[in-house]
Amino acid sequence: MPRLTIHRLPMAHPGDVSALAGLLESGALAPGSVRAVIGKTEGNGGLNDFTRGFFTQSLLHLLSAATGEAPGTLAARIPCVLSGGTEGVLSPHYMIFAAEPGDGAEGLAIGTAFAPPAAPGDVGNDAQIARVAAATRAAMADAGIENPARVALAQVKSPAGGPGLLLRSVAAGAMGAALALGDVSAASARGDALLEDLDLFSSRVSASAGVEVLRDEVVVLGHAPGWAPGLSIAVRPMADALDLAAVQSAFRAAGLEADPDVPPGQRPRIRAVLAKGEPDRTRLVRGQRHTMIGDTDLDAQRHLRAALGAVVAAVAGDGRVFVSGGAAHQGPPGGGIVAVIAASSGEDA
Amino acid sequence: MPRLTIHRLPMAHPGDVSALAGLLESGALAPGSVRAVIGKTEGNGGLNDFTRGFFTQSLLHLLSAATGEAPGTLAARIPCVLSGGTEGVLSPHYMIFAAEPGDGAEGLAIGTAFAPPAAPGDVGNDAQIARVAAATRAAMADAGIENPARVALAQVKSPAGGPGLLLRSVAAGAMGAALALGDVSAASARGDALLEDLDLFSSRVSASAGVEVLRDEVVVLGHAPGWAPGLSIAVRPMADALDLAAVQSAFRAAGLEADPDVPPGQRPRIRAVLAKGEPDRTRLVRGQRHTMIGDTDLDAQRHLRAALGAVVAAVAGDGRVFVSGGAAHQGPPGGGIVAVIAASSGEDA
Amino acid sequence: MPRLTIHRLPMAHPGDVSALAGLLESGALAPGSVRAVIGKTEGNGGLNDFTRGFFTQSLLHLLSAATGEAPGTLAARIPCVLSGGTEGVLSPHYMIFAAEPGDGAEGLAIGTAFAPPAAPGDVGNDAQIARVAAATRAAMADAGIENPARVALAQVKSPAGGPGLLLRSVAAGAMGAALALGDVSAASARGDALLEDLDLFSSRVSASAGVEVLRDEVVVLGHAPGWAPGLSIAVRPMADALDLAAVQSAFRAAGLEADPDVPPGQRPRIRAVLAKGEPDRTRLVRGQRHTMIGDTDLDAQRHLRAALGAVVAAVAGDGRVFVSGGAAHQGPPGGGIVAVIAASSGEDA
Amino acid sequence: MPRLTIHRLPMAHPGDVSALAGLLESGALAPGSVRAVIGKTEGNGGLNDFTRGFFTQSLLHLLSAATGEAPGTLAARIPCVLSGGTEGVLSPHYMIFAAEPGDGAEGLAIGTAFAPPAAPGDVGNDAQIARVAAATRAAMADAGIENPARVALAQVKSPAGGPGLLLRSVAAGAMGAALALGDVSAASARGDALLEDLDLFSSRVSASAGVEVLRDEVVVLGHAPGWAPGLSIAVRPMADALDLAAVQSAFRAAGLEADPDVPPGQRPRIRAVLAKGEPDRTRLVRGQRHTMIGDTDLDAQRHLRAALGAVVAAVAGDGRVFVSGGAAHQGPPGGGIVAVIAASSGEDA
Known part of the structure; x- marks a missing residue:
């Protein structure tokens, strides 16, 4: 039975994955157990923030060396959700979500899914909403969660889509997940509501977007049987x-x-x-x-x-x-x- | 007997003193009762932040029209402590500290004082510490506070002093007031401790500096007889x-x-x-x-x-x-x- | 007969009009001869650049003291075109355009005009194009220029119009002046072409916008009889x-x-x-x-x-x-x- | 005989080395011929500019795959001089300096050298000047240049050294190379002249520093026998x-x-x-x-x-x-x- 574990690790700069390297070298974490990575790098969080891509490249090279899988293969099965911008007291860090062995009847579960690659600019519209909704349902299935009410949080990362589209892409990612969770209706989850009808929302969705992302990625956290408490x-x-x-x-x-x-x-x-x-x-x-x-x-x-x-x-x-x-x-x-x-x-x- | 009143007013931009104009026009505030102004404008808070100067100029023109005194005369008797930078949720606003008529035996008192003009660059040193300490004592006397223990807060504003000196000037202003309040000793309140020996501090001093300030200004708040509660x-x-x-x-x-x-x-x-x-x-x-x-x-x-x-x-x-x-x-x-x-x-x- | 003179003056900061004060005090410039001011202040040039407003306030107070006219009256007859942002090697400065006495049959002339005040947000549209075109024609008439071909340069300053509208307002100001000069046709000078059809342009129009501007202002420079060479x-x-x-x-x-x-x-x-x-x-x-x-x-x-x-x-x-x-x-x-x-x-x- | 060639390549973002990958794949450039890389990435050029590190990591991974050498080995023999900041019209690009086969008696030569790793903070002082001077002489020897007068340009890259030290490190790198070239005397090339005595300079030295650099690196270009014209x-x-x-x-x-x-x-x-x-x-x-x-x-x-x-x-x-x-x-x-x-x-x- 899997047990969800979360390792919260510091980074000295956006290319620093030495803390994870330490866990892998010591055997404290099996490289194959990594299911998702969520982290905060110290860029400006905007279109020209390359700290996310730098960290992701560094992470994938490390995991590639540890698993023998190519970086591209890993990137296609492990969502890496990086957000730039550690203004004020915020501290650069990343969280390794892993499914390690455990015991118990029910516990916090993780599921992940990737949407098909999107054409440049094909964000912030009905198509992206549908893509993310489907990916959210796939991530739920991956976690073993049947009832959307059992989902605690859906984390979405989407392509930036180009100048002027970043916030629209974030909005569509949020709307897609909200739709899959049943927090907004199919009738209202439309492209023309994005960034306009702010009364349409889910309080258990977190979405972001970045230039280094090529397709929508979803991580779902919720309670499911078969996971350790x-x-x-x-x-x-x-x-x-x-x-x-x-x-x-x-x-x-x-x-x-x-x-x-x-x-x-x-x-x-x-x-x-x-x-x-x-x-x-x-x-x-x-x-x-x-x-x-x-x-x-x-x-x-x-x-x-x-x-x-x-x-x-x-x-x-x-x-x-x-x-x-x-x-x-x-x-x-x-x-x-x-x-x-x-x-x-x-x-x- | 005076009663300290504080009017907390919004500004729509750094040249907007319309809220104060309204108080003066309606008679809600007598222009002669204004003792000090403390405010927050929306600039960057640094050497090239001119929002403080813009607000101060606007304020002095308004008070000049209301009192008949020249702007320069007003500036020499009413400390205007502006701090730039309303990052995040901060809201541009200003507080008019006034001594209006009141009744009572003892209450919160205000006192103000100005140091002599400083030569450009003559900040961040022993001379500024001494100037501010003297001004703090003068402000206490102005408020009717004899015992430094009765001072709740000393607010200091100093000249920026030029490139690279701004933080030194702030530090010297703080040290001078701390010295006058007895929170640091005369032996330790020296220029070479500024920005170095951070264990020397007062927890009732607030200091800042700006390019638009020509001499050290001190506002003291504390409890004194003769002020209304x-x-x-x-x-x-x-x-x-x-x-x-x-x-x-x-x-x-x-x-x-x-x-x-x-x-x-x-x-x-x-x-x-x-x-x-x-x-x-x-x-x-x-x-x-x-x-x-x-x-x-x-x-x-x-x-x-x-x-x-x-x-x-x-x-x-x-x-x-x-x-x-x-x-x-x-x-x-x-x-x-x-x-x-x-x-x-x-x-x- | 008038002679156009231009005094190019430095400023030490956005509230510094001492160079102009010197000209007025020495008698080198008669305060009543000032027709327009064009200057560059050291802000960021964007919506939250208040250096333009600070300079304009300082300038108007100085001219008010020299002429006896109220600042508001002066602002309604003397265009003050300030642009923020002196990045790199650029130097903060301002140019006083004055009509001083002179001799000659024909020379460089100046004319100015103001459009009626615009409602907030009423920029970047057909209405603003029409307002600016009319003001440009009025400025030509003021200069004594009948033939648009004799106009060398039209400088337009417009209200910022609010978030997201600044560049649209600049575009509409440019289009309006281009229409008046005959460089674009009435059929093409429409609101929906703004920022879209960039092949519509005049090479003798300069336009800008700022939050401190309440109505469109136009300064026209060109050759006209009755001005000194x-x-x-x-x-x-x-x-x-x-x-x-x-x-x-x-x-x-x-x-x-x-x-x-x-x-x-x-x-x-x-x-x-x-x-x-x-x-x-x-x-x-x-x-x-x-x-x-x-x-x-x-x-x-x-x-x-x-x-x-x-x-x-x-x-x-x-x-x-x-x-x-x-x-x-x-x-x-x-x-x-x-x-x-x-x-x-x-x-x- | 070697011929110095320079391939000037675009990058779409700081992790983009696809243009070089194309040259290597097509056989237009032999991976073993690369002697130095000089490039401009689009960060802010300061201490928290990670675009240089991102590009360098991407470059080294590519060259590692092409040569079979470990990235660290390559980094220890190929100077990678990246400068962040493509403000205004500047365009992100990089130049591959390669020694490819050629014919001729004398031509433009390249030589490179690395100083020993410096302890953190050990920059901006006499020690760094000496390290860089020695490395410059080693780079000259590597190029086959005996006479310093034959050096056209020395490019130096040094560790940033930590907060407040970056410009001192650049200065020491410049001074060290100037000393080796004979453009400043040994008596004057001292740590206490750095950033102070600006009349000490060489007009054929270019120096920079970055957080991603661990030791001083020098690239010398000049004329030497044995290189093709x-x-x-x-x-x-x-x-x-x-x-x-x-x-x-x-x-x-x-x-x-x-x-x-x-x-x-x-x-x-x-x-x-x-x-x-x-x-x-x-x-x-x-x-x-x-x-x-x-x-x-x-x-x-x-x-x-x-x-x-x-x-x-x-x-x-x-x-x-x-x-x-x-x-x-x-x-x-x-x-x-x-x-x-x-x-x-x-x-x-």
Whole structure:
């Protein structure tokens, strides 16, 4: 029986996979058990952020040497979801999701799937929504999850699609997963609603896009029989970037105290912290003008990640938070989602 | 008898003083009662941030028209402490500190003082420390505070001093005020300790510097006889930019709940929220690598303000937080301070 | 009879109008003779560039003190065309266009006009094209120019119009002036051609937009009877940002040598150098990939101004070049225009 | 007998080495003939520019597959000098310097050498000057050049050395090479002159530094017996970033016309264009204030590269110019150098 394990590792720079190399060399992790990688690199998070591609190349070369499989083969079966931009207190890190041997009747499961390659520019439309919905269903099947209600989180990564399309691609990825999870209806999950009808959303979808991605990739986390217990996951909608209560609620629902932050003794149980958010398009946060949008020198998503990331990190107790902007259709308008995965009490990192 | 009042006002852009104009026109505020202005404009906070100068010019023209005094005369008696940079959720705003008529035996007092003009480059040294210490003592006297222990907060603004000197000037301003308050000894408050011996600090000093400032200015807030009651102030050291408990503690000490944030019904009682912080020079926050220092595209202080500001704003309930980087000698190394001023229960904005 | 004079002045920062103050105080310039101001401030040139507004406020206060007219009255009759962004070797400066007494039968003339105030968002459309065309005709009449062929250059400044509209507003300003000059037909000068049909252009129009502008303003320069001689103007299309030959051609046509640059002895005769350009949308310059578009950290127009400005400045001999991006419909696609005004041989600054 | 050949290749992104892969696959270039690589990637050119490391990793993996040598072995014998930052019209590209079979008595020769690995922080001092001087002499010997006067250009790449040290490391690399070439005396080439005594310089040294570099690397180009003819090189000092005449002079000395630019028919003969420059520390260019230094949002070297690169590109005819900032001790103060390598008339790319 598989047990989902998550190794949260530091990187000294975007080409540094030495922490994973150490795990593989010591035998602490079998290279064949790696199912997905989610990480945060220190670029600008935009179209000309090449830190994601650099890290992915470094990772694939390492796994290739360890498994004997070609980098391209690995890239076609292991989703690598990298998000650039560690503004403020955020810390570059990556999480290796592995299916290692374990015991138990039911537990947190992982499933992955890849959509067929998309033609350049074929994003942000009905076709991408359908591709991602199908991939999300395939990832559920891969995890052994039949009921969409048992899915805790779907993480989507899509091609950037070219200038001006990045946020549309993120939106379509989110909409596709939301459709597969039943959080939006087939009638409403249409291309013309993307970035427009923000009341269409799922609070358990996290989507991003990057220039180094050639096809939509989906990672599903949820509860399924046949997986060993030991990890708790909680996902909560955030009403806005300042929704401190929602962040605390997610940590508590994952089995940790948060008063106001996770106590130092419990922090080693944290396996993953993810958040999505968006500069509020009304240009107000809680009724006060913000200046994230329209800043010629500092990209709106960089503003947002720094702020949202700090709020989540303040509760978590450190800056290893996967924060990604572009949260249209992921959580309520102007807000987003926060997700926490923690080891059960008594199990440490 | 004077009563300190604080009007917290929005600005639509750095030249917008219409909210103050409204108060003056309606008679809600007598122009002669203005004692100091502290505000946050939306520039980059660095040497080439001219939003501070633009706001100050706009403000002085308005007050000049209302009082009949020349702008230069006003600038020589009313400290205008502007900090640029409203990264993330921060909101451009300014606070008018006024001494209006009131009743009572003792309350929160304000005092101000200006140092003599400094020669260009004559900052970041023993001379500036001495100038600021003297001005701080003068501001205490102006407020009617004899015992330095009764000072809650000293806010210092100094000339930028030229390229490469800005952070040194901030440090010398902080050291000078710390010396006057008795938080560092005369033996240790020397120029060669600036930016070096970070264990020398005061947790009730906030300092900044700007290219538009020609001489050191000090605003002191503290408790003194002869001032009306009605406002509470609390200042707390922050151990680092993620010190959520310290932020909550400051709000609670100012008479507000913070569980985790100030309840909406109490938010109108908030009069001012100020924070100082610093990108941790060890390049670690809680043991994890941050990337604030050494980012060629995004200034370290912009990173910091976005993160620290969001943590404070999440507790306050909105983004009207005066956050300023360059916190050497203000709170513990790698940390800073947070200050809250609130109206007593029952008094609303 | 009027003589057009141009005083090219330095600024130490965006609030510095001391050079003009000196001219007014010495009597070298009569305050009532000022007809237009064109300048370059050191902001980022985007929506959140407030250096233009700061300079304009400073200028109007100075002229108000000198003329006795209110700043608002002056702003309604003296176009102030400020462009932010002095990237690379560009130098912040401003040019005072004045109509001073002179003698002669025909010479370089100036005319100005203002369109009615536009509602927020009412830019980038047919209405703005019509407004600017009418204002351009009014400016020609003001200069005494009947034949559009006698117009050398029309400089347009328009409201930014809000997020996402800035480049559309620039385009509509350019199209409106091009229509009035007869360089595009009424049938083709339509809103739906803006930023789309780049083959519609005038090579003697320069347009820009800013958040501080409330209505379209036009300055026309051309030859008319009743103005004194003494200034030469030459305007040339640039095929791309590297069109060094076009730049030299403009200087030569204005009566200066350029081999490869203007000789030091002739440089004092230069009165104004203006250029418009655009990051090539094909993402190629001379067949090689450029990276100006899609850079999350550095705005495309900042890239462009630095490059184009340096090419023009290298010929001019210094960095006092008014370079402005957003050149759609101003010169050929991917290119722009360059304009030079010089005093006739024998007349020095 | 060897013939130096230079293949100038485009890259679509910093991980794209497909153009070189094509040359290797077609047999047009023997993998064992590669002696050095000099290239320009599209990052920000600063400490957190990882595009250089990404390109280098991609290149080494490709050459490793082609030669059977490990990437680390290749990195220890083939200098890879990457400079980040293609601001303005600059185009990402790389030049493969190869020693292929040829005939002739004397021609342009290449030699390379590596200094021993430096401890972190051991840069910007006397030790680095000595290391680089020794490596420069070794590179001369490798090329077969006995007389330093026969060296046309020494290209140095050094470790960044950590925060605050990057420009010192560049300076020490330049000083070390200048010492070896006899352009500065041993008495003056000392650590305390670095970045201070700018009158100490060589006009035939180009130096840079990067975080991905672990030891000083030197490439020397010059004339030596035993190499085939066919390439011309010319290097000229630039008095400042606007020194258009110097740029033309370099192209002409390399055998090309430049009136004002290289004619299209001759452009295929260009093999390499390199320039070094520096934001003038006096904050003036030709007597006018520039704003490159002290811009919080846009790094001074990014400003400079955009401007200097455009001036050189305007003469070359396209944006494939290796421009690198940090030119202390390389060319005169406030200026820099420009180098052109071209195939002799009749030989095309």
